[in-house]
Amino acid sequence: MQDKEDTCSSANPIIVTSQNEKTTLLGTTKQDYASILRWMSFANTDLLTRLATWYLPLLGSMPYNKKTVEDNAAASRTALKVLETHLTANTFLVGERITLADIFTAGIIRRAFATVLDKKFRSEFVALTRWFNTVVNQGYWKDVIPEATFVEEAIKYTPPKKEEKPKKEAPKPAAKEEEEEEPDVKPEVKAKHPLEALGKPTLILDEWKRQYSNNDTRPVAMPWFWQNYKPEEYSLWLVDYKYNDELKLTFMANNLIGGFFARLEGSRKYLFGAASVYGENYKCLIRGAFLVRGQEHIPAFDVAPDWESYEFKKLDHTNEEDRKLVEDLWAWDVPVVREGKEWPHVDGHVFK
Template structure:
């Protein structure tokens, strides 16, 4: 077994360790899908990410530990001294910044962004506290960088790498240009580190957002106001109420039981090789009279920024489709790179009307739906490519690499 590094694609911690592997040219497989990986489940029961397992079975988790070990694996004494420190004092100082970036700084950045992205219930007080903490940390960076080019030593080190990735994460919507203008030394350092080859794997063409993301609360407030205006309906006496006909749990339930073994297909897809085994089995059992295929595209790709945020958007959409999941299967992918990406996928639904399946999600109208005819080679190939994830997506005649994705199962 080759060495493996498990990460969450697009997360700051995932980007740090993945970029280190590429920069150091290590023989390590980077794995982003761990849900069905028995090796991961067996060796990392606490579900810690990133996680490393070597060819000899050596296991390691926690970002700081993994980062230091990867540098040691390069077997380059000069580079190791530069990145990790050449004396006890340098090593301690670098570790100080590494652990700070991975704890306090990352926690405040994630708290602000997750609240603004709707990944946590929005709370203005929590948001204000997180932004205040980021400002306090920026002041500490500003003070240090008034006299020094780098954070821990006289040269580029792991301290700069770790802190850069977390600030890059925060600058994608937790704070905007007005925040950055207040800290010129921080931004001078940030731009210096951003030009280093180590961070170019994931941050080439990176652009911080001009303003913070808007809080996701406007719609909820309007809905609450409307509900408060409406008078509660008066209940008729129980004896006078006409007997109500029992309604099916879901509109698609009216179609009855399908001959297609959906659960068998989901298991086969997750456990078998997609193209050589799973897809031939699927087409053998698929019945287009009972099911339909749809190309699903996000309408607002020009508003997407970091690829991991785009993937989180897909994950949230799939979560909100939970009442329709037993009538659906499919996958959606994020193609492209940070600040230039899009979302597209192929989803199979019970019946021929896409609205019945998708309208259970409040954000379903943010997507466009195009019916596919799998008797056409090009439509069948599109479905296979979306479910196999092994070929670039063709967008306006240009091939775009798949960076991440989600399976609806």
């Protein structure tokens, strides 16, 4: 899950794990699955980069800047505190048994325990350390990594020694090599996106994305959109997260949106939309609106493995309430109303 470059993707483990129909690593309910994706997204977006940019400069694998390392160390502790708080009241990240969320997240922070999360840190983050020990002592983990490494004292930066430059030798004349004929290699044909069959639309999506990005949303961008919208080429969809009661901190909910958008990359040519978090910590929801090429949403959204965690409702551009809903969700300047209650806008992402 984690390579030597310290970059990873949460999509591949999900795909591999899902091949086993009897696995319990993806939870037993759709709510479990959604929570697993949320924690994996949190690990991939909030933990991975912060931890890596804390310890890699100390190892000499990245350029060292004292302030940057200190800032990333503080940011890492803040993110790890989220895990500590959750694991103080829960044995595992999701449910009562180990899931892919635990394995994936432990894989993200494994090298941090071996380099910077020292004995003093572990004495402060007791629940996190207990959980990590539980995960790394499972048989399937030990088959790959027999022993986990725990550093006693965090590593410190050591400036590299200056090496003496060897004296330059006069270049030798290059020997002539016979040119070898390269075999003909046929380029790999990429699978076409199903929406490509619809052909080129008259409303160019990139032009709308420029209008939205470069102009005020309500006074300029939205009038342009309604004037140029082609209902025979596109459709509008309201998107609601199904498991809002599982959401905790608003920034984690926003990270969930970011992870979902990252997994929609394969449909970027056919989608535009915005989704936001509304409410407050421990009482929030995710809602958004999308412009989709064609009249069905599934061909555009099923590139993301977690698309079924969302409900999709087709909107009518001739209905004033639906038009207002689209404008509100794209403008981010008013709360949403659900069940008679106002939920203030917190943060969001635009997919463009």
